[in-house]
Amino acid sequence: xxxxxxxxxxxxxxxxxxxxxxxxxxxxxxxxxxxxHHLGQRARAAVDEARDIVAAHLNARPEEIVFTSGGTESDNxxxxxxxxxxxxxxxxxxxxxxxxxxxxxxALEKEGFEVTVLPVDENGLVDPxxxxxxxxxxxxxxxxxxxxxxxxxxxxxxxxxxVTAESGAVFHTDAVQAAGKMPVDVEELGVDLLSxxxxxxxxxxxxxxxYIRAGTRIRPMQVGGHHEHGRRAGTENVPGIxxxxxxxxxxxxxxxxxxxxxxxxxxHLQKGLTGRLEDVQLNGxxxxxxxxxxxxxxxxxxxxxMLLSLDAVGVCVSTGSACTSGTLEPSHxxxxxxxxxxxxxxxxxxxxxxMNTEDDVEYVLEKFPPIVRRLREMSPTTREASA
Amino acid sequence: MYSDKVMEHFTDPQNVGEIExxxxxxxxxxxxxxxxxxxxxxxxxxxIADIKFKTLGCAAAIATSSITTEMxxxxxxxxxxxxxxxxxxxxxGGLPPQKMHCSNLxxxxxxxxxxxxxxxHPQPAGGQTSD
Numbered sequence: 001x002x003x004x005x006x007x008x009x010x011x012x013x014x015x016x017x018x019x020x021x022x023x024x025x026x027x028x029x030x031x032x033x034x035x036x037h038h039l040g041q042r043a044r045a046a047v048d049e050a051r052d053i054v055a056a057h058l059n060a061r062p063e064e065i066v067f068t069s070g071g072t073e074s075d076n077x078x079x080x081x082x083x084x085x086x087x088x089x090x091x092x093x094x095x096x097x098x099x100x101x102x103x104x105x106x107a108l109e110k111e112g113f114e115v116t117v118l119p120v121d122e123n124g125l126v127d128p129x130x131x132x133x134x135x136x137x138x139x140x141x142x143x144x145x146x147x148x149x150x151x152x153x154x155x156x157x158x159x160x161x162x163v164t165a166e167s168g169a170v171f172h173t174d175a176v177q178a179a180g181k182m183p184v185d186v187e188e189l190g191v192d193l194l195s196x197x198x199x200x201x202x203x204x205x206x207x208x209x210x211y212i213r214a215g216t217r218i219r220p221m222q223v224g225g226h227h228e229h230g231r232r233a234g235t236e237n238v239p240g241i242x243x244x245x246x247x248x249x250x251x252x253x254x255x256x257x258x259x260x261x262x263x264x265x266x267x268h269l270q271k272g273l274t275g276r277l278e279d280v281q282l283n284g285x286x287x288x289x290x291x292x293x294x295x296x297x298x299x300x301x302x303x304x305x306m307l308l309s310l311d312a313v314g315v316c317v318s319t320g321s322a323c324t325s326g327t328l329e330p331s332h333x334x335x336x337x338x339x340x341x342x343x344x345x346x347x348x349x350x351x352x353x354x355m356n357t358e359d360d361v362e363y364v365l366e367k368f369p370p371i372v373r374r375l376r377e378m379s380p381t382t383r384e385a386s387a
Numbered sequence: 388m389y390s391d392k393v394m395e396h397f398t399d400p401q402n403v404g405e406i407e408x409x410x411x412x413x414x415x416x417x418x419x420x421x422x423x424x425x426x427x428x429x430x431x432x433x434x435i436a437d438i439k440f441k442t443l444g445c446a447a448a449i450a451t452s453s454i455t456t457e458m459x460x461x462x463x464x465x466x467x468x469x470x471x472x473x474x475x476x477x478x479x480g481g482l483p484p485q486k487m488h489c490s491n492l493x494x495x496x497x498x499x500x501x502x503x504x505x506x507x508h509p510q511p512a513g514g515q516t517s518d
Binding site: 300301302303304305308309312330340341342345377378379380381 | 394397398400403414418419420421422423424425441442443444445446448449
């Protein structure tokens with residue numbers, strides 16, 4: 001059976017060039033980057049080079065790059081590290097964050113911190129004026145994502161970081177979904193902390209970055225040896241780090257062209273589906289949105305039924321967020337945007353990527369509308385029934 | 388995630404639709420939770436002569452609806468009232484724990500349809516007919 005993978009916001013395959021760059025560091029160049037002998041020093045050199053590459057692509061300094069195990073660790077480190085070092089007990093985040101941020105903030109709340117969760121508008125945007133109103137003398141951290149993983153809405157990070165800087169609080173952004181899809185320049189954005197995860201941009205799983213602007217008040221969260229300048233203990237994942245740097249390099253080199261291509265494919269898919277089916281609604285900002293992501297609500301049907309029916313014809317998508325699939329609650333992102341629960345249950349996320357072609361879009365346009373029609377015929381809540 | 392039997396009933400559900408002029412209707416669930424089920428039945432001689440369902444919901448909701456209608460068809464109303472969520476889940480080779488409640492409503496829908504039938508067709512008080 002043909003496989004059409006349209007779930008690149010969940011994860012991506014590792015590019016062959018990336019695998020090739022990683023391979024020697026599993027076998028011949030297996031040294032511990034902390035060892036003094038030549039094998040250790042070769043591993044050290046590889047990690048240093050990767051750090052330079054990552055720093056250059058984020059417009060950061062190498063010493064501001066901390067390698068982690070991925071996006072969730074980076075988010076935890078950023079939030080908990082600043083909370084532990086800060087001089088206040090108040091943090092601010094938004095209602096549409098990834099659970100790695102939201103649940104870390106909730107955990108802090110249990111430990112006695114006060115958490116303000118900023119609302120978003122119907123397109124999923126946080127209003128900088130709303131943030132201004134929430135900042136207060138005890139605010140130590142603001143954490144707002146760069147681009148949303150479910151609907152793709154891109155936040156005005158520069159403005160939000162500016163407002164935060166006026167108050168003296170630290171600004172963190174989870175750029176896990178944005179990296180490789182749009183420029184991520186820490187100076188341009190004015191952020192203090194920024195999280196990345198390699199497997200979202202054709203790198204390996206289990207490796208990520210926390211950018212820490214020089215001078216930021218933050219404590220280490222994982223304590224042990226003197227790795228990463230004492231900011232994150234643990235033997236460096238050398239092959240992973242090398243692979244991530246190569247993946248980021250490739251993604252940035254091809255970004256403009258690939259973003260344009262994905263946007264064209266996405267528009268074709270969006271027009272095709274809205275043209276072939278009634279009662280389809282776009283979730284997310286119509287323009288200010290990641291180029292590869294399309295989140296649609298199909299009224300009178302339920303997301304999992306659509307997902308499994310698509311899977312049966314080889315098409316991989318997700319219902320809002322892969323993490324959400326294990327629960328029965330409608331997506332917190334869609335409900336925060338004011339999407340009614342019954343419609344939130346009928347949402348589907350298509351996230352396109354490198355291997356998708358015009359042909360794949362045509363395949364989905366051929367296979368998917370009959371699935372929706374069939375499920376609607378089976379549904380007791382059609383438009384006629386609710387009229 | 389799902390048993391083969393669930394996937395079978397999800398992919399090829401039985402008794403989908405709505406009976407015209409049904410003898411009993413049972414609707415359960417609510418769109419806010421993501422699951423709504425409507426069961427319609429035709430009753431002949433105290434037995435379920437025909438049964439159809441319409442369901443909005445996940446694969447578990449559709450599969451439980453389908454198998455419930457199969458289990459109920461031809462049964463006496465008393466027997467059909469004994470079909471429970473637990474038996475429906477067993478018949479499907481089990482359901483994931485988070486799907487046991489919200490998505491396993493068909494037995495309730497069936498019971499409601501039977502109750503609806505009984506309310507519309509009150510039995511003469513047993514053995515008390517005069518003359």
